[in-house]
Amino acid sequence: MSIKILVVDDEADVQPLFLQRFRKEIKNDEISFDFALSGEEALQYLTGHHSEVVLILSDINMPGMSGIELLSKIRHEYSVPPPIVMMVTAYGDEENHRQAMDNGANDFLTKPLDFNLLKEKLKQITE
Amino acid sequence: MKRFLLFLLLLFILPATAQSNWPQAFTVSADSVSYKKMDVAYWQYLEMGNDSITLKAVLTPEFQKRFKNLDIKNSPAFTEKQNVWVRYKLHNSNTYPLTILLQAKENDVTFFIGPKRERFDHGYMVPWKNRNGLKFFLEMVYTVPANTEIEVYVYLKNIGYVDSLYPKPGNYNRFVEQAFHNTPLFTFNDAIAAAFFGFIFFAVIFNMLFYYINRQRVYLLYSITLLFAALYAAIDVISMEFLRDYPAVAEKIQAFLILTLIFLMIYTARFFFNVKQHYPRWDKLLVWSPIIIIGLGILSLIYQKTTGTVPVVYITLAAVVIFFTLIGGTIIMLVYFLRKKNREARLFVIAALPFLVSLILSVFTDIEWVVYGGGIWTIVVLSWGMFEKFRNLQIENARIALEKEEERSRMIAQQNELLEQQVAARTTELKQSLEDLKQTQNQLIQSEKMASLGELTAGIAHEIQNPLNFVNNFSEVSAELLQELKEEAQKGDIDEVNAIADDVIQNLEKIAHHGRRADGIVKGMLQHSRTSSGQKEATGVNTLADEYLRLAYHGLRAKDKSFNADLVTNFADGLPKINIIAQDVGRVLLNLFTNAFYATQEKAKQSQLTNYKPLVTVSTKQVGNAIEITVKDNGTGIPDAIKDKILQPFFTTKPTGEGTGLGLSLSYDIVVKGHAGGINIESKEGEGSAFIITLPL
Numbered sequence A: 001m002s003i004k005i006l007v008v009d010d011e012a013d014v015q016p017l018f019l020q021r022f023r024k025e026i027k028n029d030e031i032s033f034d035f036a037l038s039g040e041e042a043l044q045y046l047t048g049h050h051s052e053v054v055l056i057l058s059d060i061n062m063p064g065m066s067g068i069e070l071l072s073k074i075r076h077e078y079s080v081p082p083p084i085v086m087m088v089t090a091y092g093d094e095e096n097h098r099q100a101m102d103n104g105a106n107d108f109l110t111k112p113l114d115f116n117l118l119k120e121k122l123k124q125i126t127e
Numbered sequence B: 001m002k003r004f005l006l007f008l009l010l011l012f013i014l015p016a017t018a019q020s021n022w023p024q025a026f027t028v029s030a031d032s033v034s035y036k037k038m039d040v041a042y043w044q045y046l047e048m049g050n051d052s053i054t055l056k057a058v059l060t061p062e063f064q065k066r067f068k069n070l071d072i073k074n075s076p077a078f079t080e081k082q083n084v085w086v087r088y089k090l091h092n093s094n095t096y097p098l099t100i101l102l103q104a105k106e107n108d109v110t111f112f113i114g115p116k117r118e119r120f121d122h123g124y125m126v127p128w129k130n131r132n133g134l135k136f137f138l139e140m141v142y143t144v145p146a147n148t149e150i151e152v153y154v155y156l157k158n159i160g161y162v163d164s165l166y167p168k169p170g171n172y173n174r175f176v177e178q179a180f181h182n183t184p185l186f187t188f189n190d191a192i193a194a195a196f197f198g199f200i201f202f203a204v205i206f207n208m209l210f211y212y213i214n215r216q217r218v219y220l221l222y223s224i225t226l227l228f229a230a231l232y233a234a235i236d237v238i239s240m241e242f243l244r245d246y247p248a249v250a251e252k253i254q255a256f257l258i259l260t261l262i263f264l265m266i267y268t269a270r271f272f273f274n275v276k277q278h279y280p281r282w283d284k285l286l287v288w289s290p291i292i293i294i295g296l297g298i299l300s301l302i303y304q305k306t307t308g309t310v311p312v313v314y315i316t317l318a319a320v321v322i323f324f325t326l327i328g329g330t331i332i333m334l335v336y337f338l339r340k341k342n343r344e345a346r347l348f349v350i351a352a353l354p355f356l357v358s359l360i361l362s363v364f365t366d367i368e369w370v371v372y373g374g375g376i377w378t379i380v381v382l383s384w385g386m387f388e389k390f391r392n393l394q395i396e397n398a399r400i401a402l403e404k405e406e407e408r409s410r411m412i413a414q415q416n417e418l419l420e421q422q423v424a425a426r427t428t429e430l431k432q433s434l435e436d437l438k439q440t441q442n443q444l445i446q447s448e449k450m451a452s453l454g455e456l457t458a459g460i461a462h463e464i465q466n467p468l469n470f471v472n473n474f475s476e477v478s479a480e481l482l483q484e485l486k487e488e489a490q491k492g493d494i495d496e497v498n499a500i501a502d503d504v505i506q507n508l509e510k511i512a513h514h515g516r517r518a519d520g521i522v523k524g525m526l527q528h529s530r531t532s533s534g535q536k537e538a539t540g541v542n543t544l545a546d547e548y549l550r551l552a553y554h555g556l557r558a559k560d561k562s563f564n565a566d567l568v569t570n571f572a573d574g575l576p577k578i579n580i581i582a583q584d585v586g587r588v589l590l591n592l593f594t595n596a597f598y599a600t601q602e603k604a605k606q607s608q609l610t611n612y613k614p615l616v617t618v619s620t621k622q623v624g625n626a627i628e629i630t631v632k633d634n635g636t637g638i639p640d641a642i643k644d645k646i647l648q649p650f651f652t653t654k655p656t657g658e659g660t661g662l663g664l665s666l667s668y669d670i671v672v673k674g675h676a677g678g679i680n681i682e683s684k685e686g687e688g689s690a691f692i693i694t695l696p697l
Helices: A014-021 A021-025 A039-049 A065-078 A094-102 A116-124 B002-019 B172-181 B188-214 B219-235 B233-242 B245-271 B280-305 B307-340 B343-364 B369-491 B494-529 B543-558 B582-607 B663-675
Strands: A003-008 A029-036 A051-060 A084-089 A107-110 B025-030 B043-047 B083-090 B098-103 B108-113 B119-124 B139-144 B148-159 B169-171 B538-541 B566-571 B579-580 B613-622 B626-633 B676-683 B688-696
Touching: A003 A014, A003 A116, A014 A021, A014 B233, A014 B369, A021 A029, A021 B626, A039 A051, A039 A065, A051 A065, A051 A116, A051 B579, A065 A084, A065 A094, A084 A094, A094 A107, A094 B148, A094 B566, A107 A116, A107 B663, A116 B543, B025 B169, B083 B139, B108 B139, B108 B233, B139 B172, B169 B172, B188 B219, B188 B369, B219 B233, B219 B245, B219 B343, B219 B369, B233 B245, B245 B280, B245 B343, B280 B307, B280 B676, B307 B343, B343 B369, B369 B494, B494 B543, B538 B543, B538 B582, B543 B566, B543 B582, B543 B613, B543 B626, B579 B582, B579 B688, B582 B613, B582 B663, B663 B688
Parallel strands: A003 A029, A003 A051, A051 A084, A084 A107, B025 B083, B566 B613
Antiparallel strands: B043 B083, B083 B148, B098 B139, B098 B169, B108 B119, B108 B148, B538 B579, B613 B626, B626 B688, B676 B688
16 A cells, blocks of 8 residues: 655756656655645645545645644644654754644754655554 | 397307207309319308209208318218209309309209209210200300309219319309400411311222222221220210210210220231231230220129229229220230331331320310321321231232133143043044954955855855766766676677667766866856955856855855755846956855845744745846846845845844845945946745846846
């Protein structure tokens, strides 16, 4: 069974990167990706595909709605089943981390993204 | 019978003579002139003490009995002044009437003469108009008929000396002859006396003038002394002219004059010799002694009126002792001064000696003018001395004034110098302050640059981080893809190989793109950090605006993670490149963006509960020959009150330490002065602001 991951990042190039990094997993139908370029887009996507998405990977610093806001909205509006939300940011400081955790993030990753670490974490989730 | 008649007559006469007991009549002769005292045998007196008794009472037998002759050997001592009656008989044995004089040189004398007891008053203290006979000479005039004997009663008031009782008859014709016939109306004495007065008044006026000019007390004292001396010398004339009917007043004035004169003379001497400075103790005596003398003088006047002569004698003696002590002391002082070669003393001696000699001379000779001459000499010499003193004083004063003036100008010069030094010092300080201020200003401008640089770096770090991530990730993934490609090639799956190759090519392009992106950012940063030596170069405004918008946004985000804002860009297509100093205009944009974000952030803080969405819009367009860049926000807006001020240097609404207040001011300089452009501000408080930059093509 494949897990669906929503990646939210204002950088468009994140998309080919993820697709290529998880090329094998996609091929083997273990993971499927969807992308949103902003928090607003992500929320819109979630209204249609809420139940499909298992994991959300969101950047924090985005124009418009920030990652933290998105997280807070998800936590308030989509309680069942609660998606796993991992925050990704270039500013790996304490304050960001605390805010993310306070708003109910499951994990906190820093850029540059360590894809091997991410894969490990995903493996833990699927098992 | 005749004998009987004679006896009877004798009988009548005898008791009469026995009862009255008159002394033998004094025979006045035609040639008796002088005031030879009548021998005691010819007259009798009656002491009355303080009682005053009328003639009527005296004529009663009771008092008649008490008249007695003066006993020369046991002459009574008049310890107190008293009233005395004297009686005598005068006999004119000539065959013609004889006019005689009866001397009345006493205070108050009343004569009752002849069978009718005719009354005549005379004496010092009797007013002129009431006097009888030769008023001036105090001689009573009476004509005794031929071959007649007359009785004379004399009432003498306030007699202090027995000597005053002696009657002194004289011959009128002889006296008048002597007094007037052989005497010229004006004498040399009169001329000298007039000159004396003239000199005195001259000296008075001069010394007053000196005093008026230099305010030295000695001149005032000296002139007053002279004035009093003149008055004293003239007192007889004055009394005769104006006060002859008021002898009591004249007497008091005379006493006052002499006492004042003593006082003034001593005080003048004090000041003239400057005794206080030379002999302070002697000076103290000089201060008090004249006052004592005056006191004694007043006392003696009182006693003279009321009680007897003895206290008056003692008082006068005391005053005289003091006076001579003073004179003695003065002589000793003069000697001391002379030995010291004191100018004043020498002058004084020269002045006073002839006068003293003249006084002594006047005692022994009859030459009256000697005293006046001596007085004139004294006054002239002393006045000359005073004039000398005055002149020296004037010279000295002028010298002192000159010295003062010199001192003053020296002081002024000194103060000027001081002032100049102070001015120089202040100028240096001011220059230093100006230097410091310039330095501070430069530092502030620098720190403003650094502040915006600081804002940039956070943004830049983020901006670089992203492309670097892509470069790293895409290169890593490309390596993986190439591994796969190899495997697929071995398998011979050409389609797959091609697909992977396409991906790798795409990745390499992305790597290159992100590399360039990072490169651009770094270049931008370097540009910004460089000081504005900038050359103008053709620059795409859209790119510049976008770049700095992102930088500003990330800069702010780096500082405040919770902040978020919508960024909207409205860039006009096909704008021509314009010649600008990119980093300068970039800095202006950065400033405007930072302000815009700050404004929205502030508003977000104020309206936490409402549904406020921060929005910053940047738009560009061409307007005629210029390009307009508008940075708009929906933040707090600018209050009208400070709209005029926001472009001023150091004006800031930010809390202390957060803003330098130079951002907009520098922006204004860059746009208006550096690029001949303009900055327009449209703002509404609470709704937002728009900064419109116009840059000419």
